[in-house]
Amino acid sequence: MVQLSSDAFAVGGELMSVEGALALIASRVPPLSETERVSLVDADGRFLASDLIAPIDLPIFDNSAVDGYAVAHADLATEGPTVLPVGARIAAGQAPLDAVVRKRAARIFTGAPMPLGADTVFMQEDVTVGRDGQVELPPGLHKGANCRPRGEDIARGSVALSAGRRLEPRDVALIAALGVPTVEVCRRPRVAVFSTGDELRDPGQALGAAAIYDSNRFSLQVMLKRAGCEVTDLGILPDDRGITVERLDDASRSYDLIVTSGGVSAGEEDHVRAAIAANGSLVFWRLGIKPGRPLAMGIMNGTPLVGLPGNPVAVFVTFAHVLRPLVTVMAGGRPSPLVAMTVVSGFDYTKKAGRREYVRVSLDHSEGAVVARKYPVDGAGVLTSLTRTDGMVELPEACTDVRVGDPVSFHAYAQLD
DSSP: OOOOOTTSOOOOSSEEOHHHHHHHHHHHOOOOOOEEEEEGGGOTTOBBSSOEEOSSOBSSSOEESSSEEEEOGGGSOSSSOEEEOEEEEEOTTSOOOSSOOOSSEEEEOTTOBOOTTOOEEEEGGGOEEOTTSOEEEOSOOOTTTTEEOTTSSBOTTSEEEOTTOBOOHHHHHHHHHTTOOEEEEEOOOEEEEEEEOTTEEOTTSOOOTTOEEOOHHHHHHHHHHHTTOEEEEEEEEOSOHHHHHHHHHHHHTTOSEEEEESOOSSSTTOOHHHHHHHHEEEEEEEESEESOOEEEEEEETTEEEEEEOSSHHHHHHHIIIIIHHHHHHHTTOOOOOOOOEEEEEOSOEEOOTTOEEEEEEEEEEEESEEEEEEOSOOOTTOTHHHHTSSEEEEEOTTOOEEOTTOEEEEEEHHHHO
């Protein structure tokens, strides 16, 4: 488990920027120290625990990139075509020839080892084969054409993949090509998830008066699993300070991270911040972000706790921009900055300075330029504003006014969840 001291963070003021929160997290939250070895098919989405050093050259030997004819470039005529006899046939998987190929061509196939002395391959469709079995090779092909030299892809002893890399199918392909059957990855963070509120019911239960179905706990579990965590659903915390303190304290002794939704505002029925204060310390409470300003981070018994807002859209936004980078660091990875797409604003919008805002939009491609159309309902509890849009326009802290036609930065949901 990650164990942090209660003074592991030092912050001033009441409102923190998103960058400030991320810098604090990156500098103070250590990655989990435990690692494990997994098979290649289980490595997808895991973070590499240490540099992967190439045990072999890739390719392992000089080989042909095409089906054709291998020759020594020095044997080619300086002007006009060259006619050579065919002295050998080499298929993929066949041991390389011992004899040096000079003054003749070798029929060769893709992936087959280059014969000694040969350094150039003519593609078969460019070659004329005579009735006597000789081949006519056209002029103009440069030395080394259509050959893959040993170590061209990666050299033995060099770093193939760096520690902290989140492994993807393309990485798995490289690892397999290097002959490595398993990889050492960081252990997945164990995360406990709670929702808070007497009004919440699980899907499938009877609602009763003034009750609503809990959505946050389920979206959080899915997003955390996508982020590479082992997630445990610890249910709904009632609006009771004593029970909230007790259950969060218990969870802090068994998990690497606790995530809650709701209960972090300043209301009389919001008890998560009080629970943090009872058995730990509050790191920060409010961020300069909308939706999502009431977000608490604290330390309980050495375990980080993140209390997200209660509104579903605010949960989505704060997960994308705060919680996901945190679990990436804990899992041994390096948070990567989101890459924005520049689009044209199709809406007018006014906001306060000093706060970053995320506006839900759909993209309209019908006018040549890509235009962002704002969803008509702004509320942080409106789930259809996520399901009926394509992503979010990010309006930075210094921005106070956006007009139709202005360039704006857009993040697709595929980047955010």
